[in-house]
Amino acid sequence: MASNKMNQSNPTRHLPKPMRQYLGFPNKVFLLWLALSGLALAVIHWKMPPQDTKIAEAPAKLASQQAQPNQVTPNATAQARKPSDLPAVNITVSGQTRFTLQTQANKILVDIADGQPLELVNNANGALIQTPTGQLLYRLKPRDDGQGKIYDSSGDYRYRLKCETEDGEVTCKLYDGQDTLLNRVKVKAESFNVYAAGSERIYKGKLKNGAYVLKAENGETVATLQGAGSLRDAALLSMPVEIPLRALLWLQGTR
Secondary structure (H helix, E strand, O other), rough: HHHHHHHHHHOOOOHHOOOHHHHHHHHHHHHHHHHHHHHHHHHHHHHOOHOOOOOOOHHHHHHHHEEEEEEEEEEEEEEHHHOOOOOOOOEEEEOOEEEEEEEEEEEEEEEEEEOOOEEEEOOOEEEEEEEEOOOEEEEEHHHHOOOEEEEEOOEEEEEEEEEEOOEEEEEEEEEEOOOEEEEEEEEEEOOOEEEEEEOEEEEEEEEOOOEEEEEOOOEEEEEHHHEEOOHHHHHHOOOOOHHHHHHHHHHHHHO
């Protein structure tokens, strides 16, 4: 009965059979195309990862990237971790010739009254005392045994500083390039002495009212040192040599 109703609703039922088969061919093609298309979509959908997983992974990946510190090259890391050999300092030495040592960025400025300003800087070969334009005056090269050798702008060996403990007191000795003793300082518990080449004492220094006061043997005050970190620092800055050398001797003494 259902077959009769379908035949009655078919408008092509009165046409010859070959014609009815011809007209039904496109419908078969259309149905086949639908089936193939559905199969292709199913395959593509099966191969694709679930969209929910990708969305869930994205915030996790972003959070992981934000949690990690910025990556730098090993050389940059080493440079960033390398401590500076130049201490932070602000020292004023007043007397016959006033000068100051003051840290600025990666160098120490040496400002000399009525003189050319100088800079104390570090490089791979040691500490340099130079003009702001880079003209070298002296170079200090520390040794493994705690001594320091000083070379002039021509590269000639000129001075050597040796600090050691003698009878419980620190003694620093300055030699020339021929290893001849020029000056020495002896640091005591509450004072320091500055000597010439022999045993003759020429200055005595001690802390008074927050500054180190340097006096000659006749009691006359010859210099005042403010901001020096210790008796040893003050003693080396009181050496009777030119100021650029005093700056290098002080630096070697702080190592």
